[in-house]
Each structure stands twice: as structure tokens, then as C-alpha cells.
Amino acid sequence: MIKEDCGVVGISLQEDSPLIFDYLYYALYTLQHRGQESAGIAINNKEGIFIQKGMGLVSEVFNKKRESIKGDVGIGHVRYSTSGESNLENCQPSLIEKEDELFILAHNGNIVNYKIIKKELESKGHIINSSSDSEIIGHLFIERLKETHDITGAVARLMEELKGAYSVVMLYKNKIVAFRDPLGIRPLCIGELYPKGLIIASESVAIDTLNGRLIRDIKPGEVVILEFGNIIEEKHLVKLEHNSHCMFEYVYFARPDSVIDGRSVYEVRMAIGKLLAQKAKINADFVSPMPDSGVTFAIGYAISSGLPYIESLIKNRYVGRTFIIPNQEERELMVKIKLNPIRNNIDGKRIVLVDDSIVRGTTSKRVVNILRKAGAKEVHLCIGCPPLISPCYFGVDFTTNDELVASQKNIAEISKIIGADSITYASIDDIVKAINIERDDLCISCLTGIYHI
Ligand code: SF4
Incomplete structure (x- = not known):
């Protein structure tokens, strides 16, 4: 049996709501087929950052308990390791911290030039804790953010440097920053939640489950930034002549009730x-x-x-x-x-x-x-x-x-x-x-x- 790679979700609501945990929990439940090894949720609110993650299925990690935690923004991840070891250290979302920058990241895909970038980052004093390629995306983002002082500019630099597949959702302050590699290898889409919120997810079925509405796919090479339930920026940063959508998503990975890049998997x-x-x-x-x-x-x-x-x-x-x-x-x-x-x-x-x-x-x-x-x-x-x-x-x-x-x-x-x-x-x-x-x-x-x- 082939193990699926990962599933990601990011949610931005208009205001603090106790629903944020349930939304993330049920979205991950729906994306469980994409990874059964570990699961995690991160939520940002006025009191700080809440992260819960662990090895096992969504229902096991969260023990069916609804955390009574409020928040307007959060991300989630289900994982099957395709690079890096299978252990708690590599569970996502990953907290990335350097100097006064801090954010949380969830990634689906595989970075091919991971070792080269890791070496460069370590030479600049970054401490990479896990053996997963996802953490280097975060550290590289911090490095480029320091240079550009602009989220979109930093993501654009990332897209020039990272080789491979990456559909990413990041929780940065009270924003969700989502982007997809310029070849569009792994899926990522955006939908509307009612009464007022937005969701980014690996597959549209996660949006359906929350009674939301699929708006569109994130384009290959595009970054979308959400804040307080609105899109505050969307930019197509890299446009290549051709995409490289994974055919295996259609024949194996994705749920048949998902729609990926405009095509019904069913x-x-x-x-x-x-x-x-x-x-x-x-x-x-x-x-x-x-x-x-x-x-x-x-x-x-x-x-x-x-x-x-x-x-x-x-x-x-x-x-x-x-x-x-x-x-x-x-x-x-x-x-x-x-x-x-x-x-x-x-x-x-x-x-x-x-x-x-x-x-x-x-x-x-x-x-x-x-x-x-x-x-x-x-x-x-x-x-x-x-x-x-x-x-x-x-x-x-x-x-x-x-x-x-x-x-x-x-x-x-x-x-x-x-x-x-x-x-x-x-x-x-x-x-x-x-x-x-x-x-x-x-x-x-x-x-x-x-x-x-
Ligand atoms: S089509 Fe095959 S090689 Fe390409 S991303 Fe999908 S599984 Fe990997």
C-alpha cells in the first residue's frame, strides 16, 4: 500500500470564535486519507499560540475532545513522512523561531534541494531541529523576510530557490500565508466558510465537510494571504510555461469527491x-x-x-x-x-x-x-x-x-x-x-x- 503524503488546512475567521478548533479538527478528519502517521493543530489568539500535535490518527491525537479554545486563525496538518523520520519531532505544524520572528508552518510535498538549503541556513546560524524538509521552508522564509521586509517578496524569493513540491499554509501573526509551488505538483484550494471566514485546504472535500463553498484552486506559483476572514493579498508570483500536476492525485491519492484543478476526481x-x-x-x-x-x-x-x-x-x-x-x-x-x-x-x-x-x-x-x-x-x-x-x-x-x-x-x-x-x-x-x-x-x-x- 502506498502511504499518502500530507494534508494541510488553514482557516481565517472574521473574529475570535470557539468554532476554530472544530473547523480545523473536522477538516483534518476529512483529509485523514492523505496521512495517518501524525496530526496537529495550531491556533493563534489574544493569549498566544496554542499547538497540539502527536503521533496517530486525528481522532487519537485529539482524543475526540473539543478544545474550548477561541481564535480567529489556525492551521492543521496530517502527515505521512516521505522525507524525514517518523517521530514526534517531525510532526507538523512546525513552530519556526529565530530572533524576533515566529510563525507556524504546515507543508505538503517534498523539497528536492533540501540538503543544500539546510547547509546554507545552518551556516547563517539557523538551528534546524527536525529531519523533515518542511522546517527549512520556514527558516528560509525568515531569512528572505529579513532581506525583503515583505511577506510576498519573501515567498517570491522562496519560489526561486526551492525545488520540488510544496503546498504550504503558514500562520504568521494573525494571517494565513498560503502558497503553491510554481509547477502546482500538489493540490491546494481556497473556499468560503459561513457566516464569515475563509479556508485553504489540500482538497475541496475539506471545504464541503464544513458546509463551505469551493472558490478556486490556488494557482501554481501563487501566494494568497488571509486576515480576519478576508483575502488581503493574492499574487501570481511565478508563472511557468507548463505546470506539473501530479497525475497520481487523480488516480490514487485524492478522495473521489474532491475537485482538483477544476477536475472532478470521481x-x-x-x-x-x-x-x-x-x-x-x-x-x-x-x-x-x-x-x-x-x-x-x-x-x-x-x-x-x-x-x-x-x-x-x-x-x-x-x-x-x-x-x-x-x-x-x-x-x-x-x-x-x-x-x-x-x-x-x-x-x-x-x-x-x-x-x-x-x-x-x-x-x-x-x-x-x-x-x-x-x-x-x-x-x-x-x-x-x-x-x-x-x-x-x-x-x-x-x-x-x-x-x-x-x-x-x-x-x-x-x-x-x-x-x-x-x-x-x-x-x-x-x-x-x-x-x-x-x-x-x-x-x-x-x-x-x-x-x-
Ligand atoms: S506523478 Fe508520480 S512522480 Fe509525479 S508527483 Fe505524482 S507520484 Fe510523484
């Missing part, structure tokens, strides 16, 4: 499912999703192929996160507890099983095995993401070729390893068509091995 997945059906043309009894990741693709496949959509596996949604399972017997039991076949639907049937992606191939192998043991006559895999052949350096946790089965093996070999009768992958052209963004404006580096940065 519609993209449906369209990929339809294209898969047109290409695969498999003689089967029914089409079935891998729960839950393959559902939308499978619906698209069923509509286009005319095959019935029937579930063959039921996922136990109450199984906790990862934990160490000491022996093989228990591991097998755990797989069954997580995913149980519906034997009556499966026995003697030819099944098209649709999923979003194959990374190492281990999950697919287990699932095909479950279906075969339940009597499936044929299992044909259809996969929404083209073969992943190259690592991602922009915030996704497959960082070496060894972790990607398609980087070493061809489709026939992968089918054999997994034990499937056939595998049909969506092509790069299919996903570009389904996402409906120019190919040159999408990051597809993990599919091609060619990198923009």
Missing part, C-alpha cells in the same frame, strides 16, 4: 474505467472492484462494458492501521479479517477485478489468491494507473525502483507473479485523456522515468 476515475473496458474487452461474468480503491474505476468499466457490477470482496472498515504481526498464520488471518470474499458470488465465475494501481504487487497477489480459493474460474485485473516504473521524488513513498514491480518485470511476468489470468493497465494516453489536462501540464514522471526537476 469523473476522472469513471472515465479511466470506461477506457479500460474499451481496451480490455474481457469475456467475463461480472466486474468487481477492489474495495475501496477500485470502486469508481469499476463502475466506469461496468457502464462501458455492459457487464454487471457485483462485489466479490468485503472490506472490514474497522481494522486499525498497521501493526506488527509476528507470524505467517496470523498474517494470513489478518488478510482475511481485512478482506473477506463473497463465496456465492465468486464460485465458478470469470471476474474482472478493477483496482487503482499496482506498486509492489503483493496486495494484488493476495487478493487474487483469495478469489481463487473462493472458487473463481478466472481473475482478470484491470488497473487504472499505467505501470509505475520509476520513483517519485515529490512526496510519494515509492522512492526506489526495487519497490516497483513494473520497473523490473513486463506485464506477462507481473501476471504470473500475481497469479492473474491477465492484466490490463490504462495507458498514459488514457489517463491524460481522462484527466483532461494537457500532457505537458501533468507530472507523469513515475510512469516515464523522465523528470521535470
Whole structure:
């Protein structure tokens, strides 16, 4: 399973309100799919800064308790580490302090030239406490703010220097400063909260949850500053010829009910499912999703192929996160507890099983095995993401070729390893068509091995 990178949220209200904590809490709850390792909230009010963060899910870190804290401005973060260790020190939001400057930062993405910048900052007396690349964004901001004496000017300098993916929300005095890298690799959008407030979030679904209204995406290379529930500045600082929106947000990361850069994730997945059906043309009894990741693709496949959509596996949604399972017997039991076949639907049937992606191939192998043991006559895999052949350096946790089965093996070999009768992958052209963004404006580096940065 690929772990998502991070989710960020920033909220600015017209006046101090006890709702600020609930807003941040529920927004993070909604963004939980983007990171399950740690969570944190920071709120600024007249008494000072409140920060609460810890390892675990949002519901665990905050212990379901609503802090009775008032404030007009706050940010939040859920994390899965793609750089830096997994420990409390690296939890965000991060408090950044030097001399008389102090602010709090939450970041989604990965800075590629992190080590070079860290060295430069340390030579200027900055003390970098964590091994996360996010902290250097904050220290670099302080350094550039000292030179420019202007928030927007400092962010513009940052954008010239930072290489990689970064969607950032900062809590600075009583402002939210939000910006997105000039390639727009990770998503970031802004919405309206009622009666009077603004929210910046990784995905629009966080805005929906709070009964808000999506206004628009933050543009690649844009900075937006909020204060007392209003936009006080918005500036498109760097405009490149092409963007590099992560295609994997559409096929895997984002929730299907989100809209990213103007495209409904649900519609993209449906369209990929339809294209898969047109290409695969498999003689089967029914089409079935891998729960839950393959559902939308499978619906698209069923509509286009005319095959019935029937579930063959039921996922136990109450199984906790990862934990160490000491022996093989228990591991097998755990797989069954997580995913149980519906034997009556499966026995003697030819099944098209649709999923979003194959990374190492281990999950697919287990699932095909479950279906075969339940009597499936044929299992044909259809996969929404083209073969992943190259690592991602922009915030996704497959960082070496060894972790990607398609980087070493061809489709026939992968089918054999997994034990499937056939595998049909969506092509790069299919996903570009389904996402409906120019190919040159999408990051597809993990599919091609060619990198923009
Ligand atoms: S390399 Fe792949 S996963 Fe990483 S940003 Fe690009 S498209 Fe997304």
C-alpha cells in the first residue's frame, strides 16, 4: 500500500470564535486519507499560540475532545513522512523561531534541494531541529523576510530557490500565508466558510465537510494571504510555461469527491474505467472492484462494458492501521479479517477485478489468491494507473525502483507473479485523456522515468 503524503488546512475567521478548533479538527478528519502517521493543530489568539500535535490518527491525537479554545486563525496538518523520520519531532505544524520572528508552518510535498538549503541556513546560524524538509521552508522564509521586509517578496524569493513540491499554509501573526509551488505538483484550494471566514485546504472535500463553498484552486506559483476572514493579498508570483500536476492525485491519492484543478476526481476515475473496458474487452461474468480503491474505476468499466457490477470482496472498515504481526498464520488471518470474499458470488465465475494501481504487487497477489480459493474460474485485473516504473521524488513513498514491480518485470511476468489470468493497465494516453489536462501540464514522471526537476 502506498502511504499518502500530507494534508494541510488553514482557516481565517472574521473574529475570535470557539468554532476554530472544530473547523480545523473536522477538516483534518476529512483529509485523514492523505496521512495517518501524525496530526496537529495550531491556533493563534489574544493569549498566544496554542499547538497540539502527536503521533496517530486525528481522532487519537485529539482524543475526540473539543478544545474550548477561541481564535480567529489556525492551521492543521496530517502527515505521512516521505522525507524525514517518523517521530514526534517531525510532526507538523512546525513552530519556526529565530530572533524576533515566529510563525507556524504546515507543508505538503517534498523539497528536492533540501540538503543544500539546510547547509546554507545552518551556516547563517539557523538551528534546524527536525529531519523533515518542511522546517527549512520556514527558516528560509525568515531569512528572505529579513532581506525583503515583505511577506510576498519573501515567498517570491522562496519560489526561486526551492525545488520540488510544496503546498504550504503558514500562520504568521494573525494571517494565513498560503502558497503553491510554481509547477502546482500538489493540490491546494481556497473556499468560503459561513457566516464569515475563509479556508485553504489540500482538497475541496475539506471545504464541503464544513458546509463551505469551493472558490478556486490556488494557482501554481501563487501566494494568497488571509486576515480576519478576508483575502488581503493574492499574487501570481511565478508563472511557468507548463505546470506539473501530479497525475497520481487523480488516480490514487485524492478522495473521489474532491475537485482538483477544476477536475472532478470521481469523473476522472469513471472515465479511466470506461477506457479500460474499451481496451480490455474481457469475456467475463461480472466486474468487481477492489474495495475501496477500485470502486469508481469499476463502475466506469461496468457502464462501458455492459457487464454487471457485483462485489466479490468485503472490506472490514474497522481494522486499525498497521501493526506488527509476528507470524505467517496470523498474517494470513489478518488478510482475511481485512478482506473477506463473497463465496456465492465468486464460485465458478470469470471476474474482472478493477483496482487503482499496482506498486509492489503483493496486495494484488493476495487478493487474487483469495478469489481463487473462493472458487473463481478466472481473475482478470484491470488497473487504472499505467505501470509505475520509476520513483517519485515529490512526496510519494515509492522512492526506489526495487519497490516497483513494473520497473523490473513486463506485464506477462507481473501476471504470473500475481497469479492473474491477465492484466490490463490504462495507458498514459488514457489517463491524460481522462484527466483532461494537457500532457505537458501533468507530472507523469513515475510512469516515464523522465523528470521535470
Ligand atoms: S512522480 Fe508520480 S507520484 Fe510523484 S508527483 Fe509525479 S506523478 Fe505524482
